[in-house]
Amino acid sequence: MRRIAVLLAVPLMVFLGVRPAEAHPMPHSVVVLDVHQTSVTASLELPAGDLATAGGGAPDQPEALRAYLAEHFRPTTTNGVAWTVTVGDLGSTAAEQTATGPYQEVTAEIELTPPAGGDVRHFTLGYDVIVHKVVTHTTLVSVRQDWAAGQITEGDEAEQIGTIAIDNRTMTVPQFTVDLGAGSSWRGFLAMLRLGGLHILEGTDHLLFLLILLLPAPLLADRRRWNGLATPRQAVRRIGWITLAFTAGHSAALVLGALTRVTIPARPVEVFIAVSILIGAAHAVRPLFPGREALVAGLFGLGHGMAFSFTLADLHLSTGRLALSLLGFNLGIELVQLLLVALALPALLALARLPIQPWLRTAGAALTAVAAVGWALDRLGVPNPVAAAADAVGGNYSWMLVALVLLAVAGAVHLMGRKPATT
Structure with missing residues (x-):
C-alpha cells in the first residue's frame, strides 16, 4: 500500500505545481519569419480549436485575439530588452492535416521591431501561443525571407529553424533563440543575381516570346511573305537588336515598377504577355511588322519587365537593398538571356537554310500560339491542361538547356559543312 501511495503521490505532486493543461492530438502551429533590415515580420497559422482552448479567442473577437497574441508574443534582445509588437491583419481559412483531417485555421501578421541598437538577426522570440496551455501542441518556426543571408524564396517555401513545445520535465516553455548568423549585402546581391537567372529559365512565357521573335530574324520579307534569306551578318545584327531592345524594355519597366512601387494588377499584365507571344507566333508565320521586330520587342518588353517587378515588390526591401537587388536581378536576367540567345x-x-524551314517554322509558331492561348485563358480564370503543360516546361529547364546545346552544336556543324543558301 505504501508503494502504491508513493506512485500515486509523485504524479499528483507534479501536476499540482503546474497550470491546468489540455492533452489531445491536434494540428501544429506555424510561425514564418521574414527578416527585413530594421524589423521582422511574423506570419502565424494557428489551429482555431486549440487557440480557443488556450483562451486566445477567435477571428470574430479581434480585440481579444490581438490582446492574447500581444501577451504571448514577447520578443527581446539577447540581453532582455523588449521589442515592439504590432499585431496586424487577422484572418481565418480552412486547412487540413493528414492525421486529423480538416480544421479551421486562424492567420495573423505581426510586425516585430527591435529597440535602438537591436539586432534582427539575433534575438529571443518569446513565443508561447497555445503551447502554454495545450501541452501536446508544437509550433514550427521557419524563415522565409532573409535577404542579407542570401535566402530569397517565393511562395510559401521556408526553411525550418526549430520548434517550440513545452518541456515535459519542467512543464515550462523554453526560450527560443533566433540566431541567423552573419548577413551581408554581397550575399543578398548574389541571391538576387541567381533569382533573376532562374526567372528567365523558369519563366517559359518570357523566353518563348523572345525566341519566337528571333525565329524569322534570318529571313527577308517580300509581299507579306517570308521568302528570302538574309546574310549571316544581317541575321546576327537583327538578332542582336531584338535581344537588346527586349532587354531595354523589360529593364526599364523593372526599374520603374520596383522603385515607384506602383501597384498594378497582375492579371492584366500576365494576359498582355500571353497576347504578345500570340502576336509573335503570328509574325513568325506571316510578317506583320518586318524590319521593326526590335521596336516591337522593346514595347512588349515593358510588359514582361512589369511582371518581373512583382517579384521584387513582394520582398519589401529598403531603398539601399532594393537598388542592389535591382542590379543583381536584372544582371541575372540579362546574363542568362544572352547565354540562351548565344546557344x-x-x-x-542553320534552320533558315534548310529546305523544310517553312514547315518547321510554321510548326514551331503553331505550338507557340497554342501555348499562348492556353496561358491567356488560364490568366483570365479558365484553367486548362495546355497552360499547365506549358508551365511545366519551365520546371525542367535543365532539359531545355541540354536541348539548346545540342541544337547549337548541330547548327554549327551544319553551317560549317554547307555553303549558305542564296534564297
Whole structure:
C-alpha cells in the first residue's frame, strides 16, 4: 500500500505545481519569419480549436485575439530588452492535416521591431501561443525571407529553424533563440543575381516570346511573305537588336515598377504577355511588322519587365537593398538571356537554310500560339491542361538547356559543312 501511495503521490505532486493543461492530438502551429533590415515580420497559422482552448479567442473577437497574441508574443534582445509588437491583419481559412483531417485555421501578421541598437538577426522570440496551455501542441518556426543571408524564396517555401513545445520535465516553455548568423549585402546581391537567372529559365512565357521573335530574324520579307534569306551578318545584327531592345524594355519597366512601387494588377499584365507571344507566333508565320521586330520587342518588353517587378515588390526591401537587388536581378536576367540567345543562334541560322524551314517554322509558331492561348485563358480564370503543360516546361529547364546545346552544336556543324543558301 505504501508503494502504491508513493506512485500515486509523485504524479499528483507534479501536476499540482503546474497550470491546468489540455492533452489531445491536434494540428501544429506555424510561425514564418521574414527578416527585413530594421524589423521582422511574423506570419502565424494557428489551429482555431486549440487557440480557443488556450483562451486566445477567435477571428470574430479581434480585440481579444490581438490582446492574447500581444501577451504571448514577447520578443527581446539577447540581453532582455523588449521589442515592439504590432499585431496586424487577422484572418481565418480552412486547412487540413493528414492525421486529423480538416480544421479551421486562424492567420495573423505581426510586425516585430527591435529597440535602438537591436539586432534582427539575433534575438529571443518569446513565443508561447497555445503551447502554454495545450501541452501536446508544437509550433514550427521557419524563415522565409532573409535577404542579407542570401535566402530569397517565393511562395510559401521556408526553411525550418526549430520548434517550440513545452518541456515535459519542467512543464515550462523554453526560450527560443533566433540566431541567423552573419548577413551581408554581397550575399543578398548574389541571391538576387541567381533569382533573376532562374526567372528567365523558369519563366517559359518570357523566353518563348523572345525566341519566337528571333525565329524569322534570318529571313527577308517580300509581299507579306517570308521568302528570302538574309546574310549571316544581317541575321546576327537583327538578332542582336531584338535581344537588346527586349532587354531595354523589360529593364526599364523593372526599374520603374520596383522603385515607384506602383501597384498594378497582375492579371492584366500576365494576359498582355500571353497576347504578345500570340502576336509573335503570328509574325513568325506571316510578317506583320518586318524590319521593326526590335521596336516591337522593346514595347512588349515593358510588359514582361512589369511582371518581373512583382517579384521584387513582394520582398519589401529598403531603398539601399532594393537598388542592389535591382542590379543583381536584372544582371541575372540579362546574363542568362544572352547565354540562351548565344546557344540558339547557330540553330536559328542553320534552320533558315534548310529546305523544310517553312514547315518547321510554321510548326514551331503553331505550338507557340497554342501555348499562348492556353496561358491567356488560364490568366483570365479558365484553367486548362495546355497552360499547365506549358508551365511545366519551365520546371525542367535543365532539359531545355541540354536541348539548346545540342541544337547549337548541330547548327554549327551544319553551317560549317554547307555553303549558305542564296534564297
